[in-house]
Amino acid sequence: MLPLIFLASLLALPADTFGAPTDVVPVSGQAISLLRRNQYPRDVTEWGTFAKSQRDNLIAKYGGPVKQKRSTGYNSIIDQQYDSSYYGSLAIGTPAVSFDVKLDTGSSDFWLAGPSCGTSCGSVSIYNPSSSSTFQNLSTSFSIVYGSGSAEGYVAQDTVQMAGFSVSSQGFAVVDAVSQGLLASPVSGFLGLAWQSLASSGQMPLWQTLASNNVWDSALFAVRLTRYKNDSTAQDLEPGGVLNMGYTNSSLYTGSIDYIDITGTPSYWYIPLTSLTVQGNSISIDSGTTAAIDTGTTNIGGPASSVQAIYAQIPNSQPATGEWEGYYSFPCSTTVNVEVSFGGATWSISPVDFAFTQTNSTECIGAFFETSTGTGSPSWIFGDTFLKNVYSVFRYNPPSVGFANLSSVAVAENGAGGAVPSATIGTISAAVTNTSDAPRRHALSALSTLLFLAFSAVLFL
Template identity: 35%
Template sequence: MRFTLATSIVALAVLAVAAPQPTGQRIGMAIPITKRSSLVNADKSVDFDALKSHVAAGKAKIRQGFTTYEKNTGMKHPSDVGGVERRGAGEPLTDDQSQLWYGSISVGTPAQSFTVDFDTGSSDLFLPGSRCDSSCKGHTIWDPSSSSTSKDLGKSFSLAYGDKSTVSGEQYNDTVSIAGFSATTQTLGAANTYSSGFQSSQFPADGLMGMAFQSISSYGASPVFQTLVSDGSVSDPVFSFKLSSSGAELYIGGSNSALYAGDFTYSLVMHQGFWEVKMDNVKGNGETILTNVNAIIDTGATLIIGIPSDVSTLYNALGGTAAPSAGQGYYTFPCSSFPSISLTFGGKSFPIAASALNLGPVSSGSSDCVSGLVGQDTGSSFWTVGDVFLQGVYTAFDVGNTQVGFAKLA
């Protein structure tokens, strides 16, 4: 039996956290965000069906990004190596999109509030539309006809985010506001149907807001934050995340200095599309085991998903044990002695907290626990670095300089 574990829901109203500053200083605003997670059962053991579903969703999202990149640019994405493994017969998967960080935006004139999953691994915004069937029940519905600033673009869309998880509908332009900043003539989708993974019982947010680059937009349109920049709504072309069980927030127009300590360490984006950067190395128990690994930084991912051969090398060095009950690419360690693993960006190593790396026991009462760093073929030459790592750092996504910065949490 699968059980959904959700953190306490905090108020999702837009919150301004930056006081007025002298002219010339950059001013940002923040909104609180909440996590929904369901990778464990009621007894705290790992739900392998949900785990596999999450990996399947990540594979599908990357594949869609590669396909869209080629359509938009006329070139194959440099990190697209193809050959992604297909799901084997008899492998159980749940259509579950409930690994997400979500908060509030508003759309239209007059403005109407919605909750969205903030996803740096995709680039499009969609909401349940007024023509949506019963699959959108339980979500706040967006009716473009009720907004004086909406415009029907006469285009349809279809997005795939996981195993059989799709969203389809019509494209519109309208005003989208987040943390007090407004993007005018923003392209977004009004969904006519949600697959089960996006229904309210599985996906508590109303919709999803992609925060990667235009080259992987299925609409072929500027993502919301880039529109804010081009409209001149934000003076600092940076957005930042604190992904933590306490005080999580998305900061628009810079970074919140109260939430991190010291300086940022930056890595340049290698290929615009995803937020893809060079990871200098991966260390285990203080020793460098892997070097020169490409990685995308994805707030829409819970796990760290590595290239299978890399992950096998890492765990062979650390004494990890393959988890046959989960399938290829999943590993365990004694619950009481998880290894120390760190990822290095821009010459600085950032440790992964054992509490984040340890997903939970293999089964109820087991002394072996599952690692949140898994090896899977995603058809790419990069790793996907998600919440297992990101909840331990403060992360800045710098659109102006096309780089990602990490800092120690305060």
């Protein structure tokens, strides 16, 4: 009976008995300058196509329940396509090579265009696994669908650097094929900033690897996005703000940060939406309504009945048609004031941001549009239209989202222009090995060997 006792003892051992150690170097934090890329002016047809793509994207992104498919530092952000999206930079491999990636708090996968991507990836920079001595192919297929397209490839690991932090064996995906137009140069991929439960790859997101390994002074990251849409002299590329990692930059906000705990198990960054007023009039919000805070979405999507009620407060507004279905037009001469609350403080959305675009000399399209989401998903999605008006903080523990009023320093960055940050490799101030998946794999491998020995002993008794 000794082999059976031995087997029982093995099964009682914790999984991390067979795991690899974690190399952690506590530091403070870093920041990343964010960039934006302007393509203005667009004609009305192009804006309509973009609007339809955005609406379809939200339906695909939030259209169903959560599933498994989909020190301090800073990073400079670029604003792409005239306040339409924002991206930053990171470096990957040994030796390290820099890439620009779209920053998306509404998804969780990190992926880059690979050497087999071909013409569908256009002229973007390509990640070459054969050039990195630390690359490891995990031989697992990868597929993700966005409303604006899809990407397919395989899951791998490599050393990733961002904002002064280095993570060994970070999981990501090498993409072999993407839908036409999903990537626009110079962006080579996506960096998901939501939680691991959403990751199609099953890999822990880079931010979560850093936060869970205690390498940040504070287990959080924060975002400040700039506004150029009302600047007629804006260039194709403009400074887009900053991503702070491991700390909050007190020069960019005033007062305190109002934190709201996220709803349910961490997946999306969604929080309760408790009030919404337009032109001083309250819009009815159902009890238990949630809103996802999504840097990867340009505008704000919500239930049809609520969006209709919003535009009912704006004289001479009307539903748009064709590519604009789900959106509403209103007189550009009307100043629209919107305020929202997520259970704490009340936040204003600038009338400049409420006016998404102009279709003719007198008519504008509003930034709020109708969308539908699936059971278990947030009914509202608040994108950059809202986020440009606040300093936003995404906290690891307790899982929560915080907002604060912008300081005069932050406001002065809107339309200020200046040198556009480039994708560069900075000095590493902290390093960690990603073992989020390693303990399970190592434990299973070691346990399988020991089980084999135990059962072999039983057979020969």
